[in-house]
Amino acid sequence: MRKFLSLGLVVAALAACAPNAPQNGPGQDGRLSLRQSSEIGRVGTYLAIARADAGLTIPLRHSPKLQGVAAARAVDLASGGLAPLSDRIAQAGYSACFSAEAVARDAADLRTGVDQMLADPAARAAILSASPSEFGFLRNGAEQILILARPC
Numbered sequence: 001m002r003k004f005l006s007l008g009l010v011v012a013a014l015a016a017c018a019p020n021a022p023q024n025g026p027g028q029d030g031r032l033s034l035r036q037s038s039e040i041g042r043v044g045t046y047l048a049i050a051r052a053d054a055g056l057t058i059p060l061r062h063s064p065k066l067q068g069v070a071a072a073r074a075v076d077l078a079s080g081g082l083a084p085l086s087d088r089i090a091q092a093g094y095s096a097c098f099s100a101e102a103v104a105r106d107a108a109d110l111r112t113g114v115d116q117m118l119a120d121p122a123a124r125a126a127i128l129s130a131s132p133s134e135f136g137f138l139r140n141g142a143e144q145i146l147i148l149a150r151p152c
């Protein structure tokens with residue numbers, strides 16, 4: 001019992017020392033948690049419904065590379081810097097013929113965040129465009145970042 005308690009304290013101490021990473025980015029092993037995967041699936045569903053209402057019947061596919069771009073954007077926004085989206089996409093090794101992003105701030109939940117994005121005319125135009133075929137999504141607290149793209 002003492003070994004388990006000691007191990008638990010060590011794990012808790014190491015977790016407390018971990019840097020603040022975006023909540024919905026891939027872990028160090030490149031995998032998403034079950035919660036993260038669920039959130040991405042729900043956002044994909046919300047986007048598919050909005051796009052279907054606009055007459056677009058092909059849903060967007062989730063892209064791990066765009067997921068990484070969304071995580072990088074979250075770091076940019078948190079640090080006050082903002083590299084151009086095209087640079088972040090190229091750094092991820094994604095060759096995009098179309099790209100766009102949408103950000104929702106102070107969104108209480110996923111649905112509210114997507115609704116905020118759809119309320120922004122530029123974001124709405126990108127989301128409801130036939131141009132994107134893939135997306136990456138990150139929720140970092142009350143901030144939500146959506147990256148849309150189509151590979152060349």
